Amino acid sequence: MTRPMIPNDSSRRPAEAAPQRLGELAVLPVFLGLKGRRGVLAGGSEAATWKAEVLAAAGADVDVYAAEPTEEMLALIARGAADGSLTLHTRGWTPADLAGAAVAVCDAETEAEAQAFHDAAREAGAPVNVIDKPAFCQFQFGSIVNRSPVVVGISTDGAAPIVGQAVRRRVETLLPPGLADWGKLAAKVRAKVMDRLEMGRPRRVFWERFADLAFGNTAPPEDVDALIETAGRERQAGRVTLVGAGPGDAELMTLQALRALQACDVILFDDLVADEVLELARREAKRICVGKRGGRVSCKQEDITALMIRLAKQGRSVVRLKSGDPMIFGRAGEEIAAVRAAGIEISVVPGVTAASAMASILGTSLTHRDHAQTVSFTTGHSRHGKLPEGLDVAAIVGEGRTAVVYMGGRTSQAFVDRAREAGVAGDTPAVAMWNVARADQRIWRGVLEGLPAAVQAADDDGPLLIAIGGVFGAEAADLADLPEPVRQAIAAG
Incomplete structure (x- = not known):
């Protein structure tokens, strides 16, 4: 998305952004109405069975041509479809079978059969799909989330069907069955x-x-x-x-x-x-x-x-x-x-605040019970751009406390000076993180007295979050200090 230009005056006016442009589409997602229309499916394999069931569920009257249908296909024909109909013809297909078809699908055994079916379907004016042969497909099925009449189709343009299935599983969790x-x-x-x-x-x-x-x-x-x-x-x-x-x-x-x-x-x-x-x-x-x-x-x-x-x-x-x-x-x-x-x-x-995202990225609990009983969120500057005069740094930094400072890049030296004057140890663990949860995220780890120099050396004008407290210097728990059930679980491999 193109951001609007920033004027050179001392303040900005709200600026309308350019309309979002639709990005390139690998395929055009369309939904084909098949209610009461004829579908042709050539093949009796397990893959063909699924396609036959999908076509019939969409309301198509499906003619299945299979000289040697699998047990899965026979079972589908026996139980019938959720909608539409399924008719089995125990023979191979012919070009004449495609006349009047609204959609045509084939599980071809050879490239020659795939080419022949594709050409016959095109001649009959039917959209064609040859299973697992993209070169002979005018459309793809993709993964389906069914809350009919709410139907979600997911395509990866044939490049990664397993990824499509993973997307489907995620979407399934978002859409209630009702x-x-x-x-x-x-x-x-x-x-x-x-x-x-x-x-x-x-x-x-x-x-x-x-x-x-x-x-x-x-x-x-x-x-x-x-x-x-x-x-x-x-x-x-x-x-x-x-x-x-x-x-x-x-x-x-x-x-x-x-x-x-x-x-x-x-x-x-x-x-x-x-x-x-x-x-x-x-x-x-x-x-x-x-x-x-x-x-x-x-x-x-x-x-x-x-x-x-x-x-x-x-x-x-x-x-x-x-x-x-x-x-x-x-x-x-x-x-x-x-x-x-x-x-x-x-x-x-509400939204996820940067401090929570920072803690999850670092894998650090801001209130680890062995190191911090309180946590504070503090702004690093007042409306005048300086460290707030009334900020009691000693109350938020020190033993048993975790302090998270938002917007504190320009006042990091003043913050550290005030903390040191209040008796906070210079080797108190500290973290600085720029652009939290973004692709250009940067992390610095050190101690309180080294924080201002690290901020200055970073020369990064991205949003900065500073965090100070013992939780950031905690070592991994000694196995001997862990409860017996936890030690047994770790040792079990």
Whole structure:
């Protein structure tokens, strides 16, 4: 995604980002309606059996041509299909068999048979697939997640079917089994929604609520009239959602954050939000960069808040997308107060804060019971760019304590000086991490007194997180100190 240019004045104005461009597609994902149409399948192997079952499940009347069908194929024919029909012809196929076919599939034993079937299918005007022979395929089946009428198809363009299956397993965990019932209800009420709700926001509000209920593991209601009426009245003034994007890695976003990005009209995003996070947003959503970045030219907070309110008053659903967690050093309190004062609905979707991501990457518990009983999150600078005057460093750094300092690069020397003056040992373990959970992540490990020099030597203007405490210097547990069941499990190999 192309970021907007930064003006040379002392502050930035919110700038609309260029519309996201659709990247290259290896294949075009389409969904072919086969209800009541004829399908031809040549072959009786196990692989052909699966293809026959899929075609019939999609409603096709499948003619299977197999001189020597396997036991799997015979069993499928005997039990029948979930929809459509299956008819077995115990002979090989001929080009005449493809006449009138809406789709043609073959499990060819030789290249010559594959070529012949491909040519016959093309002559008959039927889309053709020759199993495991991509050169003779006009389409691929891919992996399927079935919540019909909600159907998800996954393709790797034939390059890595096992990867496609792994993706399918992940998607399966995200889609509740009851989604199928909600999908059937959606088909029934679609005409009523279009008749009773105006195009645009009222309809979207209805379908957003509908989707939230569908993913809430609740049974579909028998009557959706009340939901339609509510959607016609609600949110006419728009709404604002503060969303935590996490520290960088898009996989660390919550499902609730993803749904918010998929449902909004406008996204106001900070510089630190990763492009891969923005790629998950609804394509039609307008993206506006509001460029909040410590130590750099940034949009004024009052301009951002005013823009949020103006957009919401226009009836827009606005997402204020912040790096990490919006409630930790994200100035969320000011935005919430202003939006509420304007009479606009506002909600918050929490995100993974950088300290949590750092701890997981390092494999370090911030509150390891042998080394730290408290943990603190601290900002490294005040609104004037200096170490906050009232910050009691001695209270957060020292024996039994873990301190995590956000935005402390420019004040690291002042922080260490204040800690040393308070009697904190210079050899207290310390960590500095730039660009947490991103591809260009960097980690420094050392001790407190070496921290300022390490920050200066790094010459990295990426977001920096500093952490200090005994947990970062803890050695691996001695086997003799572990409980007996744990030692036995380790020794068992």
